[in-house]
Amino acid sequence: MSSRAGSSGKRTEKPLHSLIAGTTAGAVEAFVTYPTEFVKTRSQFGGKREAPLTIIRNTLKEKGVIGLYSGCGALVVGNSVKAGVRFLSYDQFKNALADKQGKVSAPRSLLAGLGAGIVESIIAVTPSETIKTKLIDDSKRPNPRFKGLIHGTLTIAREEGIRGIYSGLFPVMMRQAANSAVRFTTYTTLKQFVQGNARPGQTLPTAVTFGVGAVAGLVTVYTTMPLDVIKTRMQSLNARSQYSNSFHCGYRIFKEEGIRRFWTGTTPRLTRLVLSGGITFTIYEKVIGLISGRAPA
Template sequence: MVAGGGSADFNPSVPVKIFSAGAAGCVADLVTFPLDTAKVRLQIQGESKPLVRGQRATYRGVFGTIFTIRRTEGARGLYNGLVAGLHRQMSFASVRVGLYDSMKQFYGRGSENAGIAARLLSGCTTGALAVALAQPTDVVKVRFQAQVRLPQGGSTTRYSGTMDAYRTIARDEGVRGLWKGCLPNITRNAIVNCCEMVTYDIIKERILQHKLMTGKLELVQHALPLYCRLRRRVLHHGGGVSGGRDQNALHELGAGPVWRRHQLRLYHAAQRGGHRLL
């Protein structure tokens, strides 16, 4: 809020949006990575050694898979490939989310109120660009998540580290090996990002239009003039005690959150007929 009571519009720069989106994606990855690892293990189960009829699967259900990995591979097994996952988020989420507003202005020809077609194109474009850029990190992340890593070093893993995985795949499978599955992933994420970002954008716009999140602040703004009049009356009847402290309280409290809480507290106290000032 600015001094006059209006809202100060702050539009961050494109680099700030890109970095913020990437950082937010990394935080989300840190929280949800075990679930992602469980998803990959369930997807590839039976690929190398198909299950025979009546054989019990190693991984059963999301939480059953997490508990199995924790028991057989240790807690680190749930975060195998995390570094590549963070690489992916910094390159994928930063483009997918951070460039959405810029692409929306591009397709909307600089208009602040872009139509639905411009938003759909923006979501598809940023989703496709994000995958094209981040596909190598996604390939390495999935390779790490797929390999079983025993706690006591009982098996030798193919890759000694994240950077070694990039080099090994490029050497053994060619540079194109780092972009395996890129086209299906582009198609999927273009559709997903189109739905996610456009829906988020429209909902955010409606919330701002109808001021659904500013009800309490508007109550404070309307209560301020009434509070000032009530306070002057109380001070007048009280004779300005405490060496003039109460008379200067309006100037001493300032305009921060504490000041707004005092406004509401005194406003409701005055409605009840009370005379307690602080």
């Protein structure tokens, strides 16, 4: 992910290019994969467990295809901003940590990913995830209160204030830091390995970029799933009455529902993040290549 050559020979992304490419990739990925996010979130709420196919079937029966997109607006907006901030932050951290040849070791890539995850969680992820989760939680009620993204956001802000918008900040920061660290480290390491075995100057085929991104998504899911479950519970509508903090939430899930509950929603999240990794990195590389006037590296 690099574009202009410096005196040291390493190429770095222009911040604006990183922001534009990341924002575009995030918006497209969020809309394409949203039904899997809807199913994952619904399956992680407390109460009776529902299989992913059961959730899809019941939602389609009761509310049609549009039901699978409840809260989509919040995620599309949030994900586009998140991806823009993520790639911008990661590229800046990565460039600062790269060696003279522009290579980034796995430990340094991990550190850059952690930094990017914390920045994105504060600026974009927590507010959008909180609103999305509350909209999905509300949509399963017989008579939903929220009439859409704007009404839901204003209602949550009016009734719960900034604390309501930032529900679950700590688990979101932990999840996003882990997500970005694992995903970027896996992607960067695999990409550098593939490029190391390719002919000098050879552009990686789109299918290879998609595949590397998909593998990065796969690894990310299984390593960060418990944090995702705790995050969803802490952002649900009745979280305040059930959990005093994230650690209490995790303890109650473990004690009352068992350790397997921490991997509830793995299938839809796995589907989303494998597709997400492929879509996001592919679109990012393509847009970077387009706006910087070069072929993606």
